[in-house]
Amino acid sequence: MSKRFRIAFSFAGEKRNFVAQVAAILAERFGEDKILYDKYHEAEFSRSDLALYLPPFYHNESDLVVAVLCKDYKTKEWPGLEWNAIYGLLKKREQREVMLCRFDRVEGEGLYGLAGFTDLDHRSPSAVAALILQRLALNEGNPRDHYIRNAPIGPDWPEVAPSLDWPVADHSEARSAFAQLITRNAPFRILPIYGGSETGKSHLSKQFLGNSFKINGLSRGRFDFKGSSDMDAELRDFAERLKVDVPAVRSGVSAQLANIFASLEATARPTLLIFDTFELSGEAERWVKENLLLSAISALWLRVIIVGQRVPARPGEPWAGVSSPPIELRPPTADEWFEYGQSHRPGLTLEFVRQAHKYSGGKSSVLNQLFGPAA
Numbered sequence: 001m002s003k004r005f006r007i008a009f010s011f012a013g014e015k016r017n018f019v020a021q022v023a024a025i026l027a028e029r030f031g032e033d034k035i036l037y038d039k040y041h042e043a044e045f046s047r048s049d050l051a052l053y054l055p056p057f058y059h060n061e062s063d064l065v066v067a068v069l070c071k072d073y074k075t076k077e078w079p080g081l082e083w084n085a086i087y088g089l090l091k092k093r094e095q096r097e098v099m100l101c102r103f104d105r106v107e108g109e110g111l112y113g114l115a116g117f118t119d120l121d122h123r124s125p126s127a128v129a130a131l132i133l134q135r136l137a138l139n140e141g142n143p144r145d146h147y148i149r150n151a152p153i154g155p156d157w158p159e160v161a162p163s164l165d166w167p168v169a170d171h172s173e174a175r176s177a178f179a180q181l182i183t184r185n186a187p188f189r190i191l192p193i194y195g196g197s198e199t200g201k202s203h204l205s206k207q208f209l210g211n212s213f214k215i216n217g218l219s220r221g222r223f224d225f226k227g228s229s230d231m232d233a234e235l236r237d238f239a240e241r242l243k244v245d246v247p248a249v250r251s252g253v254s255a256q257l258a259n260i261f262a263s264l265e266a267t268a269r270p271t272l273l274i275f276d277t278f279e280l281s282g283e284a285e286r287w288v289k290e291n292l293l294l295s296a297i298s299a300l301w302l303r304v305i306i307v308g309q310r311v312p313a314r315p316g317e318p319w320a321g322v323s324s325p326p327i328e329l330r331p332p333t334a335d336e337w338f339e340y341g342q343s344h345r346p347g348l349t350l351e352f353v354r355q356a357h358k359y360s361g362g363k364s365s366v367l368n369q370l371f372g373p374a375a
Contacts, residue, residue, distance in 0.1 A: 011073070012068075064132070070106060131262070191304070191306070201329055209222045221242040223238045225281045253284045257292075278312075
């Protein structure tokens with residue numbers, strides 16, 4: 001017999017703002033009527049016997065109870081009443097129905113330091129919502145990404161790619177692969193692109209990002225591992241472009257990227273992630289290969305482009321089946337730069353382009369300034 005609520009929250013008022021954000025994300029998934037959060041049921045809960053009316057919902061009518069403990073939790077009247085019902089579930093060995101979360105590393109009354117907690121101090125509301133969805137799925141015997149994979153929220157990828165702009169010479173194979181990648185029935189969800197220095201990799205990755213704005217409702221972000229002297233600032237910008245919570249800065253690049261990705265998982269909207277200069281990813285390389293690319297196997301909402309002088313190798317990897325073969329960029333020829341430049345520089349001659357190509361050593365950064373769109 002199904003229970004009334006999918007998820008029930010117990011929390012102290014000091015953490016209302018945080019819990020409200022988590023509840024809102026989950027309500028997108030299941031509807032407000034399936035989330036036990038007091039503001040979603042104000043008319044029903046405006047009653048004189050609420051102290052008796054409310055605890056049975058935690059004890060008998062919720063698939064998963066999320067207890068958000070903090071320093072003030074046990075001193076407040078309402079959380080205290082709710083905790084009695086929650087603790088009753090724990091004593092009945094119904095531990096899987098309770099997800100213990102905490103701020104300030106507090107311990108729940110009567111647990112004697114034996115319980116496992118999800119620490120919230122440095123997690124965003126979106127990341128916590130993703131963890132709750134995973135726990136609910138696992139409780140039901142489903143894969144942890146069940147609710148993300150099977151119930152995406154919001155718009156979908158387009159059936160066909162929109163008309164794309166390519167103000168860059170050649171790279172036709174990479175451009176064609178990108179056009180396939182951003183469609184609903186894409187034959188792959190990971191696009192690795194590699195090449196030597198001055199082959200136009202970064203310029204191309206920026207064009208991927210620019211063209212992605214033609215898809216309505218898409219979350220998109222480009223992160224360059226070359227970055228700057230302030231990698232935390234780069235990560236903040238990346239999160240802001242993706243419209244997710246900015247991660248805590250007191251952690252490494254991998255941890256911050258993981259937090260950003262957890263926020264994206266919580267809503268599972270169509271998302272394009274572009275990573276440039278992968279050869280400089282350092283400690284984040286392991287997270288990319290062992291977490292992000294593995295997620296792409298089942299995450300139909302996700303597309304990943306990895307660009308660099310070196311990209312993750314496919315042979316034998318679990319995610320190989322959802323990855324395009326790596327595409328190697330080569331420097332465009334003088335004739336290709338001439339074809340490209342004619343639309344931007346009327347009167348351009350092939351002889352001039354060949355001379356410029358020769359004296360620049362074929363460097364894409366130089367030739368694009370000479371023959372690309374005027375600044």
